[in-house]
Amino acid sequence: MKPFDLSVYLVTDTRLCGARGVAETVRLAVAGGATLVQLRDSAAPIREILALAETLVAMLRPLGVPLLVNDRVDVAMAAGADGVHLGQTDMPASAARRLMGEDAIIGLSVGNPAEFAAARDDLHAVDYLGTGPFRATATKDDAGAAIGPAGIATVTALCRLPVVAIGGIDATCAGEAIRAGADGVAAVSAICAAGDPEAATRAIADAVRTARAAVHPAPTPD
Template sequence: MSRPVFDLGLCLVTDRAALLGRDLFDVVGRAVAGGARLVQLREKNATTREFVELARGLAACIRPLGARLVINDRVDVALAAGADGVHVGQDDMHPADVRALIGPDRIIGLSVTGEDEARAARGMPVDYLGAGPVFATATKKDAGAPQGLAGLARMLALAEVPVLAIGAVAPANAAAVMATGVAGLAVVSAVCSAADPQAAARQLRAIVDAAGVK
């Protein structure tokens, strides 16, 4: 199966609660300017209409800068907004059903939280796995137990597609995470709550690029 071509090196997962009162578009724009090339719009509390409007606006802002937008959970929102793809979890729509709805050219990401889920993902029509949480995180209440670097490496060994590491990834541990061989980093508070989101993204992107992952 041919897969969409996109840059997985640094993915920003949005969390409006982590923005410290700042504007979502401003923070995301700065993160993209700093090197984030994939943005996952995660909105647990927005109405459907608001979610679609946010997605449309965000896509219009980041695409001219070379970034792609995926929508967390909501296939309907992704389709309505013309987003670049969808990221689903284990309790969301099955990736095969997502693919049937969005077609072959859009991105599908799948969260896996351990070896069993990574193994079960083999053969699924997904383009990347979001594996974690690597470290204990407070930004996702149902994230599950931390897998650590060893657990991340085990999930990576089972994966048939590129893997993004997620879960309290920050500049202090990013090099060690990249050393496992993952394709990139997915971050929330490390950028959303940073005093300078652009500088934080630039620092993380430099660590990713230094790892030389293709």
């Protein structure tokens, strides 16, 4: 598996990126400290999504930032992306792993113990869990009720896979998710809909860093 860093995880939303466009939003977010990007667009024709994925791979590969594609294993493979993020009703992770090989990064949405139990036979094929919604969000209409810090702590306690918190996350609550045990935070509207995506990403990255320092304080001399 390729190394990856869930710290500041951008999930794109084509509509929220607006006239700035997805590619430019991604560029600004990475300049602000995004460590991983997921291309998510359930509305555009696949041919457009594939072309966008190819553009993002060309931009991100030299920067060492992995690109994942939501749901579409075939688009990820055709674009040479680094992996996929799968939901509970997408292709099972084990099937995606067989198609994509050992090097792919495969994430799975697991919001609660019931979803964890449903995915148990596939967890051997999963590299990280996406867990939420952390707060109420209008970005994804099938996201369910907010689980908050307690929900993050519940999922992180279930296994040793890294967990990225998602859902309504911005700089004001990113630290709370980290302190609850998340390895990183995924943002959608807080970055895509921001007037300044670079500054918005930097604020989230700072919040993550500050929260980590509180969880794991630097050793002090005797």
